[in-house]
Amino acid sequence: MEATAVREAKGAGTRAGRVQNLHPCFGAAGRRARMHLPVCPACNLECGFCVRSTNGGEDRPGVSSFVLPANEVLPYVRAARGLCPELSVVGVAGPGDALVGDGMFRAFRAIGGAYPDLLRCLSTNGLLLDRRADELIALGIDTLTVTVNAIDPGILAQIVPALRYDGRRIEGEEGARILIRNQLAGIRRMHAAGVTIKVNTVLIPDINGAHIEDTARAVSEAGADMYNIIPLIPQHLFSGHPEPTCAEIEDARQKASRYADVFRHCRHCRADAVGIPGLSNRSAEVWGDLAGRADEVFSHG
Numbered sequence: 001m002e003a004t005a006v007r008e009a010k011g012a013g014t015r016a017g018r019v020q021n022l023h024p025c026f027g028a029a030g031r032r033a034r035m036h037l038p039v040c041p042a043c044n045l046e047c048g049f050c051v052r053s054t055n056g057g058e059d060r061p062g063v064s065s066f067v068l069p070a071n072e073v074l075p076y077v078r079a080a081r082g083l084c085p086e087l088s089v090v091g092v093a094g095p096g097d098a099l100v101g102d103g104m105f106r107a108f109r110a111i112g113g114a115y116p117d118l119l120r121c122l123s124t125n126g127l128l129l130d131r132r133a134d135e136l137i138a139l140g141i142d143t144l145t146v147t148v149n150a151i152d153p154g155i156l157a158q159i160v161p162a163l164r165y166d167g168r169r170i171e172g173e174e175g176a177r178i179l180i181r182n183q184l185a186g187i188r189r190m191h192a193a194g195v196t197i198k199v200n201t202v203l204i205p206d207i208n209g210a211h212i213e214d215t216a217r218a219v220s221e222a223g224a225d226m227y228n229i230i231p232l233i234p235q236h237l238f239s240g241h242p243e244p245t246c247a248e249i250e251d252a253r254q255k256a257s258r259y260a261d262v263f264r265h266c267r268h269c270r271a272d273a274v275g276i277p278g279l280s281n282r283s284a285e286v287w288g289d290l291a292g293r294a295d296e297v298f299s300h301g
Helices: 003-008 015-020 070-083 103-114 129-139 154-159 172-192 205-222 244-256 283-292
Strands: 033-036 089-091 121-125 143-147 162-164 168-171 196-203 228-229 261-263
Touching: 033 070, 070 089, 070 103, 070 154, 070 283, 089 103, 103 121, 103 129, 121 129, 129 172, 143 172, 154 172, 162 172, 168 172, 172 196, 172 205, 196 205, 196 244, 205 228, 205 244, 228 244
Parallel strands: 033 089, 089 121, 121 143, 143 196, 196 228, 228 261
Antiparallel strands: 162 168
16 A cells, blocks of 8 residues: 555544644644744753754754743743744654653643643654553643654664663663664554654664665554654764765655655754744744743753
8 A cells, every 4th residue: 555545544534634734744734833842851862963952043853942841831832822823733842852751741731721722742752652652642642753763773772872761871782672662662552542643763874774664664564654754963973974965865765655654844843943844933932031041951861
């Protein structure tokens, strides 16, 4: 079955159709706006490509100007709705991981009570996805993005050299096996609950470039609806690696498209983004003085 037909079959229900109509990453690109709430400062992975930072100048994941207490989200959501009538999605994409701690859960419970019409979306590295799946299902999450950079422990250990799990720092392939197991098990459970799922893979051509097809096949079989290839931003441990070329990105997309519907308009969104991706940015107006504040409170935990 072709990837588009697979998506249509999965999206035949009312819940999936609502996501298609309202989410700029799942069918409503250029028409609908999203708001990212930076309520999760901590992370449990030590990814070689990731530099989490507090600043107002970089347009990439892992960056926010501040960390917002979860109990303070509603006034800002109200402001965003007033400034941006196209707003249909509230998401948590960091600046750490959404499943570390309870900030995302507390924020989404408040939003679900005050604004039940807004989709609730989260992004996670998936290390705790299987463990917290029941909580997410009970919360009523509409869409989920999981970053899966490889399904081979030997490859993944080069990208994520260490992680923290059950109070331990675990390095190399041992940690990679735990991460892969938890990601795929969590995706299966969330798919079974009817949640629309996108998988992100950071493309590092000399490390996981030849592995994209295997990764796309595995996550699609687990239940992912869409696959997104994100070109490496050379920084941190990968500062000496070149960015993928357009040809390398297109080749990876073509291979992935044999198994999944490929997302092609990623904007490297910040963790405090507000507006229509690629078309409008209302962040400064919504966040006000918070946008100029820098909170160095990130941690691996």
